Amino acid sequence: MMTYNRNSVARKKNQTRLNFLLCIPFFILLLCISSCIREDEYANTPKGNFDALWTLIDQKYCFLEYKQINWDSIYTVYQRQLTANMSNDDLFEVLGNMLNELQDGHVNLYSSGDVARYWSWYEDYPRNFNESIIEKYLGTDYRIAAGAKYKILDDNIGYIYYESFSSPIGNGNLDQILQYMAICNGIIIDVRNNGGGNLSNSTTFAARFTNEKILTGYVEHKTGKGHNDFSNPVAIYLEPANSIRWQKKVVVLTNRHAYSATNNFVNSMRYLPKVTIMGDKTGGGGGMPFTSELPNGWGVRFSASPYFDADMNQIEFGIEPDIQVGLLSSDENKKVDTIIEEARAFLKN
Missing domain, CATH: 3.90.226.10 (2-enoyl-CoA Hydratase; Chain A, domain 1)
Incomplete structure (x- = not known):
């Protein structure tokens, strides 16, 4: 009986330890998910949309280093143009102008009423086509x-x-x-x-x-x-x-x-x-x-x-x-x- 009880207790301890270890990755995953949400969550305000766009380009755009663009200084320049109660049209203009600093025809901002685009990559050159x-x-x-x-x-x-x-x-x-x-x-x-x-x-x-x-x-x-x-x-x-x-x-x-x-x-x-x-x-x-x-x-x-x-x-x-x-x-x-x-x-x- 004593041998049986010891083994039973040991098994229960091992199972408890195993359950705890299995739970660790789950809690880590929850922490990672909540951390990602906090990092990527921006308010639907002029400042929130501005920060979301600036961060997206800062982390994902591929030519910042190649084009030697100081994206931090651009943040400072365009952040000053924001006001808490600015209209959607004014916000769209500020964000579109900021994106134009990238000088990239593949960069666009889309609203329900307009598309911000950069066309100087061909507008400032001879057309050579009729x-x-x-x-x-x-x-x-x-x-x-x-x-x-x-x-x-x-x-x-x-x-x-x-x-x-x-x-x-x-x-x-x-x-x-x-x-x-x-x-x-x-x-x-x-x-x-x-x-x-x-x-x-x-x-x-x-x-x-x-x-x-x-x-x-x-x-x-x-x-x-x-x-x-x-x-x-x-x-x-x-x-x-x-x-x-x-x-x-x-x-x-x-x-x-x-x-x-x-x-x-x-x-x-x-x-x-x-x-x-x-x-x-x-x-x-x-x-x-x-x-x-x-x-x-x-x-x-x-x-x-x-x-x-x-x-x-x-x-x-x-x-x-x-x-x-x-x-x-x-x-x-x-x-x-x-x-x-x-x-x-x-x-x-």
Whole structure:
């Protein structure tokens, strides 16, 4: 009996100890959750929304160090503009102006009545594009495949105008385009004024112009709250398509309004041996956007993961062309696109 009682008591003590140990992680989890709530909880007031936005950018935006932005001093400047009873319109203006300090076209503030945006990445530069002239080159008998308009010009040069990577393009579309242009001596791909869209569309398109797997860049991800807290770089490769691939020369036309997914498309294409980039420097947009929300329900979009080229150079501020060409006003007055004509001459030679 005594042996039995000792074992029974021991078992009860061990079970009690075990139950206690099992409860420790649960209490730690509760403490962590309550701590996170206290850290991330902001009042729905002008000051609360301001602090929520400033902290979000401070901890999650990926280019503060690269752009050498003193985010602490910006807090001081814009916090002084707050008042307890300011209107939503006035608060929206203050927050939008603060975000403009990031000089990033991927940064936006969304309310039910407005969108704060930064457009100086292309507004302060030559346009090098005239839509009415593009319509002249295409005429009325051009073909359309998903988001691409295409035609064979009279000198046997293929011309493809892709105005937005938000418009999807499939493998069937690309097969039709490339089969139709098989007789051409070369292709012009015009992505001027293409403000971006879906990266998968730009990758699907670029995959038709390589026969090998090619390293085109790297991406990093935020891993902590510090401005330099990033993961190790992850390599990005362009894989050749498992269908029709173009084997002749290509010229890609760019201008400052080529942005975001288009910037990535140009970055991929420039590593291909038969591709030449012509026109003006792209607008950039080398950060993968992320979205969040303020206490009052306003949406926020910002760059969270930086992209680099194959040499680990930032592409946030754009990519230089292989051949710099601008749209001459004298040509524009004659309804001639200088950049298209230079590309045609380059391909014929």
